[in-house]
Amino acid sequence: MKLNEVVPWGRTLEEYKLMFALSDADLNMKILGCGDGPASFNAEMTELGHSVVSIDPLYQFSAEQIKQRVIETYEPVIKQVKQNSSSYIWNNFRDADELGYARLAAMEKFLLDYETGKTAGRYLPLSLPNLELANNQFGLCVCSHLLFLYSEQLSLDFHIASIHELLRISPEVRIFPLLKLDGEISPYIESAIQTFSSQGFDVKIQPVAYEFQKCGNQMLKIMTRVNLL
Ligand SMILES: C[S@@+](CC[C@H](N)C(=O)[O-])C[C@H]1O[C@@H](n2cnc3c(N)ncnc32)[C@H](O)[C@@H]1O
Numbered sequence: 001m002k003l004n005e006v007v008p009w010g011r012t013l014e015e016y017k018l019m020f021a022l023s024d025a026d027l028n029m030k031i032l033g034c035g036d037g038p039a040s041f042n043a044e045m046t047e048l049g050h051s052v053v054s055i056d057p058l059y060q061f062s063a064e065q066i067k068q069r070v071i072e073t074y075e076p077v078i079k080q081v082k083q084n085s086s087s088y089i090w091n092n093f094r095d096a097d098e099l100g101y102a103r104l105a106a107m108e109k110f111l112l113d114y115e116t117g118k119t120a121g122r123y124l125p126l127s128l129p130n131l132e133l134a135n136n137q138f139g140l141c142v143c144s145h146l147l148f149l150y151s152e153q154l155s156l157d158f159h160i161a162s163i164h165e166l167l168r169i170s171p172e173v174r175i176f177p178l179l180k181l182d183g184e185i186s187p188y189i190e191s192a193i194q195t196f197s198s199q200g201f202d203v204k205i206q207p208v209a210y211e212f213q214k215c216g217n218q219m220l221k222i223m224t225r226v227n228l229l
Contacts, residue, residue, distance in 0.1 A: 001057040001127075007073045008058065008066055010038035010106045011144060013045060018210035019176040020142045020219060029139030032170055034128065035146035038066060040106040042122055043113035052122065053138070059125040063114045070107050074100065087183050089211050129161035133169050141170040148178050148186035148220070156188050160195055163222060167201065171224040176208065177216040189220065196222050 016022065016039070027050055033041055036054035045052040058066065081088070081096040093099040117123045126132060128146075143166065147159055166173045180186050189205075196203045202223040211217035 001060070003061055003065055003069055006058060006069055007077060008038040008070045008107060009077065009103060009145075010036075010040060010110055012040050012102070012106045012109075015210065016041045016142065016144060019144055019208060020174045021206065021208050022142075026140055030137070032133075032138040032141040032166070034141055034143040034166060036123075036144070038070065038107040038110045039144070040109035040113075041144075042117060043109045046113065046117065046122065053124060054117075054122060055124045055126040055131060055133075057125060057127040059118065059123045063111050066114070067111055070104075070111075074104070087214060089214055092212070129158055129165050131165055131169060135168055136171065138170040139172070141166045141173045143173065143175045145177070147175050148188060149181060151180045151186040151188055156191055159188050159192060163192060163196065167196075167222060167224065173222045174219050175222075176210070176219040177213060178205065178218050178220060179213050179216045183213050183216070192220065192222075200225055 011019075016033075017027075020026070027045070027048075030051045031045070031053075033039070033052055033054040035056055036042060037056050037058050039054075042052045042054045061069075078096050078100045081099060085096060093102060114123060124133075147154070147162060151159075163173060163175075178186055178189050193203050193205075202221075202225050204221050205218050206221050208217055208219050
């Protein structure tokens with residue numbers, strides 16, 4: 001990963017709760033945040049006494065390097081959001097500027113926590129589809145704005161291998177959104193559902209109370225089936 005190709009953009013714990021319909025019981029599990037980037041999810045959860053490990057290739061860089069990149073990319077990203085503002089639902093944020101301030105506040109929280117969290121092993125510089133993590137190390141894995149969103153850039157094989165890897169590490173994987181960057185449904189959803197259903201996993205699309213991309217209010221939930229005797 002080259003830093004000058006990265007556009008850091010991070011969401012908050014409140015947004016993660018809505019995107020993944022996280023219950024109190026979910027929040028108390030050991031959670032893997034896949035592709036968490038500069039989201040404040042890990043920092044906020046840790047502050048509340050919960051357990052989150054985030055993985056992202058971005059974590060090979062220092063706080064100062066990530067901060068510089070946030071500063072460089074902020075204006076162009078906000079300009080793009082303004083140009084495409086009709087593609088989004090403006091319920092939670094009044095406009096692009098308010099969205100930008102919320103993202104900056106989240107990234108600031110992340111940056112303040114980052115070096116401490118890295119030392120504690122909460123931010124690991126790992127990349128899908130191969131993660132050097134032990135089997136069933138986590139109770140839940142959440143993946144926000146990476147799989148399916150980048151369907152034009154990442155192949156179906158990459159998606160299937162990545163989800164397999166996440167299911168090796170955690171019995172339950174939740175992915176949000178199911179849309180691509182252009183707001184169209186990812187062409188990989190059907191194949192992913194068929195692949196994992198046919199391999200004995202419980203797979204379902206679940207509506208959630210978060211919608212920023214129009215019609216982007218669903219997550220994919222994939223669970224290892226528990227056989228009760
Ligand atoms: C759009 S950001 C989403 C950040 C965060 N999940 C959120 O929703 O606020 C996508 C993130 O995926 C990370 N990423 C890209 N390729 C990855 C890979 N192969 N494995 C894990 N993360 C990856 C990027 O570095 C980036 O931080």
